[in-house]
Amino acid sequence: MAAQKVAGVLGATGSVGQRFILLLADHPDFELRVLGASPRSAGKKYVDAANWKQTDLMPKSAENIIVSDCSSANFKDCDIVFSGLDAEYAGPIEKEFVEAGIAVISNAKNYRREEDVPLVVPIVNPEHLDIIQQKLDTAKQAGKQRPGFIVCISNCSTAGLVAPLKPLVDTFGPIDTLTTTTLQAISGAGFSPGVPGIDVLDNIIPYIGGEEDKMEWETKKILGSLSADKSHVELLSPEELKVSAQCNRVAVSDGHTECIALKFKNRPAPSVEQVKQCLRDYVCDAYKMKCHSAPEQTIHVLEQSDRPQPRLDRNRDRGYGVSVGRVREDPVLDFKMVVLSHNTIIGAAGSGVLIAEILLAKGMI
Ligand SMILES: NC(=O)C1=CN([C@@H]2O[C@H](COP(=O)(O)OP(=O)(O)OC[C@H]3O[C@@H](n4cnc5c(N)ncnc54)[C@H](OP(=O)(O)O)[C@@H]3O)[C@@H](O)[C@H]2O)C=CC1
Ligand SMILES: N[C@@H](CC(=O)OP(=O)(O)O)C(=O)O
Structure with a gap:
């Protein structure tokens, strides 16, 4: 060794x-x-x-x-x-x-x-x-x-968001429009001083400073391509990808949940079954490279109608795996789904x- x-x-x-x-x-x-x-x-x-x-x-x-x-x-x-x-x-x-x-x-x-x-x-x-x-x-x-x-x-919320997008873009081509509404855990706000219990208990706080802008911007860098000389990343333009985020703090200890909806550029859009299969089949490069911490199953597609849930699903693949549930057609965009990721493990x-x-x-x- x-x-x-x-x-x-x-x-x-x-x-x-x-x-x-x-x-x-x-x-x-x-x-x-x-x-x-x-x-x-x-x-x-x-x-x-x-x-x-x-x-x-x-x-x-x-x-x-x-x-x-x-x-x-x-x-x-x-x-x-x-x-x-x-x-x-x-x-x-x-x-x-x-x-x-x-x-x-x-x-x-x-x-x-x-x-x-x-x-x-x-x-x-x-x-x-x-x-x-x-x-x-x-x-x-x-x-x-x-x-x-x-x-x-x-x-951390961006990490959970882009995980299912990557295999979808690789398989079905670019996404045109993406919306996400987050339900973010209190550990995301840090410990010094952190979110006071009196603010978050029995409550939802519909604002996390700077978070929406970060999600909308960082997604375009992470899904962008390397320049030919490998010196930088070409960001996706607003014409290439429209992203809208709304962020909320909820009384969960760990695990950020996101309700996302998206529309592909290419027509016809894939079927729900094709989307689920694509997510299930995704194997991240780090796993192929045999990296010690890489998740065996990068994306867990859950079929139960009331999953993913933070307390039950955030530790899949030791917190390195991302859970996706409730994949279904969306009457406005193409698809909607619920994504859960561990904010201090795969998110940080x-x-x-x-x-x-x-x-x-x-x-x-
Ligand atoms: N929590 C999360 O889920 C995520 C957090 N992040 C980012 O990670 C970073 C850390 O976040 P988080 O752990 O939540 O924050 P915390 O508030 O829990 O921790 C902050 C750390 O910074 C140290 N620190 C504070 N002031 C100074 C200083 N003047 N000099 C040196 N060290 C200092 C603190 O030390 P001390 O205890 O001595 O004060 C503590 O170790 C942030 O930039 C955050 O935005 C990113 C993604 C997710
Ligand atoms: N803002 C995130 C955590 C965080 O600190 O993110 P960033 O590193 O982008 O500031 C949350 O509240 O859950």
């Missing part, structure tokens, strides 16, 4: 950071050695710094790690750094890491729209990581040191870990 790569986590005490700790404990490819968080946590043992909220116990291996401040010098021995930093602080910290030659996989929104930064949902568009290979090749040819780089993970930390496994398999770290 190859030696494990050394890994660090920024924002290790937060909602996404805690999920990274769980997913990286006992990982065959990565040894988690360095944890970073705010100055409030730095200097404390992880067990004292983190307000642990996961239903799995904190891994013993993390308990006694002393939390560092988020300066790249503390992470200089890391082959890869995963970031679950609060977006308010992620920008300059992640930039400093990249300038120090470190490979960063970020959950924060700050660099997702940069032209030369891949925005990757690993079960959907791992080929966009070729942008990184191109950067590494260019540096090598110029006789430069291996550069640092950043890969961004998408917004799990995607980060799977991206790192793909980078490792392709020799980029």
